[in-house]
Amino acid sequence: MSSMTDSPPRESFRLSQLIYDTRYRSLTIQVFTLVLVCIGIYWLGQNLLTNLASLGLQPNFAFLNSRAGYDITPSIGTWITGYTSAATHWDAALVGVYNTLLVAFLGIILATVLGVIAGVLRLSRNWLVSRMMAVYVEGFRNVPLLLWILLIYSIFSEALPQPRDFREVEGAVSAASMTWGAFAATNRGFYMPAPVWGPGSGVLVAVFVASVVAAVLYRRYARKVLFDTGRMLPMLWPMVVIALLPVIAAYFVLGQPVSLSYPELAGFNFSGGLRVDNALLALWLALSLYTGAFITEIVRAGILSVSKGQTEAASALGMRPNRTMNLVILPQAMRVIIPPLTSQYLNLTKNSSLAIAVGYADVRATLGGISLNQTGRALECMLMLGLLYLALSLAISFVMNLFNASMKLKER
Amino acid sequence: MKNSVLFGTLAMAGLSAAAASAATLDDVKARGNLNCGVVTGLAGFGAPDANGVWEGFDVDVCRAVAAAIFGDENAVEFVPTTGETRFTALSSGEIDLLARNTTWTFSRDVELKFDFIGVNYYDGQGFLVPTALGVTSAKDLDGATVCIQTGTSTELNLADFFRANNITYQPVAVQTNAEGQQQYLAGACDAYTTDASGLAATRATFEAPDDHVLLPEIISKEPLGPLVRHGDSDWADLNRWVLNALIAAEELGITSANVAEMAAAPTNNPEVNRILGTEGEYGAMLGLEPNWAVAAISAGGNYGEIFERNIGENTPIGLARGLNAQWTDGGLLYTPPFR
Known part of the structure; x- marks a missing residue:
């Protein structure tokens, strides 16, 4: 008898294994669910198209090339694109995108500054300061953002003087006057001097950029010297000198290429200078204050997550409290702060679509508001808006993830 | 098991969605009230009064249509719409009729797929x-x-x-x-x-x-008028002829005060009889009771009465008839004949 080496019988694959064999079951369930989800999405999409077809409407993006026909309040978007009512709906959408980007960018910066300051102050041992921050947080967090936007906007339009109040009346004091002859706060917007870029101003800008870079390089050098030798070079005043002196010198050498244009009352409104729309200001302030309140709590949580031993250790080394905060606590707190901070940035960006309440021409107001209304292409406009906000959010997430990775605990 | 229930629900939703676009009049009758889109608040044209009762020039068009269908001018659900939401509300079926000082333009009529049923105010x-x-x-x-x-x-x-x-x-x-x-x-x-x-x-x-x-x-030129969705011509006809009845009533001297008396027995004027249902089957052709126009005119009066009460010269709004006078008075109001 020859001994046979029994290999376990190779079972042929049976269909019932898909359900009864634990090796395959989870796979089966996943595939089945995926197919169901796809069918569901297909069914919904098909339903939409059928219903639209029965109304005689076919999805069609050709309207983007037709004349928009409406005017948009002057803003950064109209300035960049040179928009007029003769431009297309696509251009109007672009104007909106620029305006959305502007308010989101400004909002993120101000909200972060407010949030970090208020978050640190909220932990202050000074009773009044910490209570005031608590009032700020609770006041803004617990009232709908839309109300804050409308409130700030109506304060601007009701409380500030009209441009014609600035008119000088013979033998009488005019109702309002400009600050230093350069700034005017009206119920239509804030006017301020604007730079006029003459010939040679490109060189000036280049000099400015170069000297800022030089200042940063000096800072690196000073740190390196400090870490290598322990010798502390002066930091602040050399940086200021390096950054400013060449620019001031170049300004006069080039014959003062940049001048200022001042706003002046002409006709119904101020002309010249820079005009910041009240709608933009109201939206920016409300978004920043609202989101800043949430960031305050995130910062506070982040700081509290750093163990007290770190503070004590820093004190034991003889560090002053503000250095302890900047060099020991905040860098460690950042790891807790950044992920929820990202979602606040996303919220702020998406909340900027409330601009419509104050007539700020963001992309929701141009593409998703006026263009949609004038063309009736609701599905197309909403689809584009959805994709745009998705792309914007993913871009912010991407940048914040990079930042997060750079702040992560680095193991050596 | 669960999946089949899900599919059943989805299929039902699909069927009801398909049915919604069929006969608007049947839907309105089954619901028991008319969903009428109006302005969010414009004195004289459409605004709630101190008791929350909607009143105004456009609102009275809604009431007349509701009265023609149900014999009850209050069988209306008013849906306030903004300039931005009004068309979506109408095409999605949230409202059956939009009476909200809306300008009749080519693109709204043709591209947005609406039917304007007439002009109730010639504006600029x-x-x-x-x-x-x-x-x-x-x-x-x-x-x-x-x-x-x-x-x-x-x-x-x-x-x-x-x-x-x-x-x-x-x-x-x-x-x-x-x-x-x-x-x-x-x-x-x-x-x-x-x-x-x-x-x-x-x-x-x-x-x-x-x-x-x-x-x-x-x-x-801003010809303002009520409008309905494309695709249900019977419903458009009904609304169009309720509005025409209000205008014709003024031309023919039918008022809210004398309409009951004139409808009691046939008069000498055959057109009045046809409008008021004492002659012919005009109500039945629209899918309504024979006295549909009597109810519509009783609701808020004829066009002239509606105008004078809401926006006329004796109201705070104080608009003259101007272009909105009957054609016999040098205006633009001119209904097709009821025959």
Whole structure:
């Protein structure tokens, strides 16, 4: 008898294994669910198209090339694109995108500054300061953002003087006057001097950029010297000198290429200078204050997550409290702060679509508001808006993830 | 098991969605009331009174249609819509009829797939400015800030007018008439522009209406009328002929006071008899009771009565009939004959 080496019988694959064999079951369930989800999405999409077809409407993006026909309040978007009512709906959408980007960018910066300051102050041992921050947080967090936007906007339009109040009346004091002859706060917007870029101003800008870079390089050098030798070079005043002196010198050498244009009352409104729309200001302030309140709590949580031993250790080394905060606590707190901070940035960006309440021409107001209304292409406009906000959010997430990775605990 | 239930639910939803677009009249009858889209608040045209009861020139069109269908002028659910939401509300079926000072234009009729059932107010776009501004013509408004309701045809007219006259302006976009009024009174804009009738109605609600003046220029034609969705011609016909009945009633001297008496027995005028259902089967052809027009006219009176009560010269709004007089009086109101 020859001994046979029994290999376990190779079972042929049976269909019932898909359900009864634990090796395959989870796979089966996943595939089945995926197919169901796809069918569901297909069914919904098909339903939409059928219903639209029965109304005689076919999805069609050709309207983007037709004349928009409406005017948009002057803003950064109209300035960049040179928009007029003769431009297309696509251009109007672009104007909106620029305006959305502007308010989101400004909002993120101000909200972060407010949030970090208020978050640190909220932990202050000074009773009044910490209570005031608590009032700020609770006041803004617990009232709908839309109300804050409308409130700030109506304060601007009701409380500030009209441009014609600035008119000088013979033998009488005019109702309002400009600050230093350069700034005017009206119920239509804030006017301020604007730079006029003459010939040679490109060189000036280049000099400015170069000297800022030089200042940063000096800072690196000073740190390196400090870490290598322990010798502390002066930091602040050399940086200021390096950054400013060449620019001031170049300004006069080039014959003062940049001048200022001042706003002046002409006709119904101020002309010249820079005009910041009240709608933009109201939206920016409300978004920043609202989101800043949430960031305050995130910062506070982040700081509290750093163990007290770190503070004590820093004190034991003889560090002053503000250095302890900047060099020991905040860098460690950042790891807790950044992920929820990202979602606040996303919220702020998406909340900027409330601009419509104050007539700020963001992309929701141009593409998703006026263009949609004038063309009736609701599905197309909403689809584009959805994709745009998705792309914007993913871009912010991407940048914040990079930042997060750079702040992560680095193991050596 | 669960999945089949899910599919069943989805299939049911699909079927009911398909059925919704069939016969609007049947849906309205089954529901027991008419869903009528109106303005969010414009004195004289559509606004709730102190008790929350909607009243106004456009609102009375809704009431007349409801009365023609149900014999009850209060069988209406009023849905306030803004310039932006009105068309979506109508095409999605949220409302059956939109009576909200909406301008009849080619693109709304053809491209947006709506049926305008007639014109209940011939209007034009005007400008309202404070008297103190010293402006006497819209062409003096170079560089002015103008409040404008977004998503309206007036927005496009405004851009075209300033462009054609080679003058500039800064638009301030507002959502509703109330917001426009607030911005205008706060001086955030120099001029407010919308349909001249709307401006008159808005001015009437000011504390000092005499401090504000309507500029002489009328920069556009704005035939305002109620509208319904494409695709249900029976429903469009019903609404069209209720509106025509109101206009014809004024022409033929049928008022809310004498309609019951005239409908009691056939009169000498066959057209009156056909409208009031004492002759012919016109109600049945529309899918309504024979006395449909009697109910519609009893609800708020004929066109002239509705006009005088809501926006006429004896109201704070004080609009003259002007273009909106009967054709026999030199106006544009001219209904096709009931025969």
